[in-house]
Amino acid sequence: MFYEDIQPQKLKDFLLDPTHDTLCELLLYNTGETDFLDFKAKWIDLTKLAKHILAIANSGGGSIIVGVGQQSDGSSSLDGLSSQDFLDKADVDNKLGNYLPSWVKYRTEDFIFDKQALAPFTDKKFQVLIIEYDPKYVPYTSIISRGELRYGAIYIRQGTKSIEASNEKLLEIILRKVNAGDAYSTDLTLIEHLTQLKYLYAERNRQADDDYERFIERVIERKQRRIEQVLDVYGMTDE
Known part of the structure; x- marks a missing residue:
């Protein structure tokens, strides 16, 4: 996996070692959503989620953290997920596989904090999609037209949004691939x-x-x- 361009450093630390401690560090000192990081209060429509995964994978890898809300002032709310909204991670990954190219590398991880955990994580649950970046496979394209997805489209991150890549952005992806050398x-x-x-x-x-x-x-x-x-x-x- 390649995470050279990931910012901030605490996100890179979490991706390289996804533990409860590194997740706490990331959420307590996060700088908001970026090209590499997205927050969701609950699980969203799978086509929307697949679009975000493709965009993050094309932009350098990163993470989608489910259980974190966004306040009107842009700050994060560490609400966690209810038992009803806490999904089977294998089921999530398998269903997403219907919307994503087989070479997109991602996985869902569960983070369950007990009553002894420090505030604001006490007795809360989060689920995290970890999305890898590998220059030999980019650009990742949509394999289906459904919901938020358009067949053949290439999505990238632009701040807090996942958008379809312009020709200029697509060229950046290709040049990044070339700069990676013969590994692709x-x-x-x-x-x-x-x-x-x-x-x-x-x-x-x-x-x-x-x-x-x-x-x-x-x-x-x-x-x-x-x-x-x-x-x-x-x-x-x-x-």
């Missing part, structure tokens, strides 16, 4: 490689800056070589 690549399908190449061509054609255009050309060349590898013709010469 052959796990993508041919269609996904060709889609990325199409966006790179469009970006090259609309840029006027010579240095930037040369950079995009180099990225295009790398992507073309990768497609040749996928087609199993890398290194072949014309007869």
Whole structure:
């Protein structure tokens, strides 16, 4: 898993070691919702939830914490979940699997505090979706059109919202993938490689800056070589 861009540090600490203690630290000293962190008072519609998961996965990974409300002033309310709203985590993960690509890595964790826990966590329950980021698989796309989801759409986080990516944001994702080096690549399908190449061509054609255009050309060349590898013709010469 890759969490290099995660902010704040307490969120990164929690993702790397998701314990009751690190969750308490994150919630007590949180700075509100970000590109990497979302709060929900209760579980929401699964298509909306899948949209947030895709957006967070494309933006660098992170977490959705269920049981935390948002006040009108932007502050958090650590209300926890009632027994009725506390769902079976395996059931949540299995149902979400109907809306997400199989290579999106996520899981739900239960955090149950007893009567001996310190306030404001005494006798409260939270559930947390942990969403991993792996540059070799991005951008993650929606595999279904239903509810909040549009088939083939690429979602990203923008502050507290999950929105459909613009061409510029999609390019950022692709460049982040390229900067990750050879760790990504052959796990993508041919269609996904060709889609990325199409966006790179469009970006090259609309840029006027010579240095930037040369950079995009180099990225295009790398992507073309990768497609040749996928087609199993890398290194072949014309007869």
